[in-house]
Amino acid sequence: xxxxxxAVVLALLxxxxxxxxxxxxxxxxxxxxxxxxxxxxQWLWANPHCLLDFDAKDDSGKVVHWTAELxxxxxxxxxxxxxxxxxxxxxxxxxxxxxxxxEPLGRISRVVFNGKTYGSGxxxxxxxxxxxxxxxxxxxx
Numbered sequence: 419x420x421x422x423x424x425a426v427v428l429a430l431l432x433x434x435x436x437x438x439x440x441x442x443x444x445x446x447x448x449x450x451x452x453x454x455x456x457x458x459x460q461w462l463w464a465n466p467h468c469l470l471d472f473d474a475k476d477d478s479g480k481v482v483h484w485t486a487e488l489x490x491x492x493x494x495x496x497x498x499x500x501x502x503x504x505x506x507x508x509x510x511x512x513x514x515x516x517x518x519x520x521e522p523l524g525r526i527s528r529v530v531f532n533g534k535t536y537g538s539g540x541x542x543x544x545x546x547x548x549x550x551x552x553x554x555x556x557x558x559x
Contacts, residue, residue: 494539
C-alpha cells in the first residue's frame with residue numbers, strides 16, 4: 419500500500435514539474451530594441467501573456483500588423499496597465515525587443531500612450547515602472 423501511494427505521489431510531482439516550466443525569450447533579439455508608432459487593433463488581457471496588436475506603417479508606407487507581448491496581468495498591473503487601458507483606435511508608441519527572424523513580433527519594454535510611459539512591469543531588468551530596457555539603442559520604425 420505504501421509503495422502504491424508513494425508511486426502515485428511521485429507521478430503527481432513529476433507531472434506537476436511542467437507547470438513550472440516556461441518558454442524563454444529565444445525568439446527575440448535581446449541585443450536590440452526598436453520603437454514603432456501605431457494604432458491599437460486589439461488589447462488581450464490574459465494569462466500567460468497579455469498581447470498588444472497594433473498596425474504601423476513601414477518605411478514604404480505599407481501597413482504592418484504587429485503583435486507584442488507583455489507578462490501576465492498580475493505582473494504588469496504594477497506598471498500601471500489595466501484590462502481597459504488600451505482600446506482599438508488608440509495611438510501608441512511601442513518599444514520592444516524584436517523577433518530574430520524579422521517577423522512583426524516583439525517583447526514589450528515600454529508603451530507610451532496618452533503622454534504616459536508604461537514599462538514592462540518586470541522590474542529594473544525589464545524596464546519596470548515606466549522605464550525602458552537598458553543597454554540597447556532604439557531604432558525608430
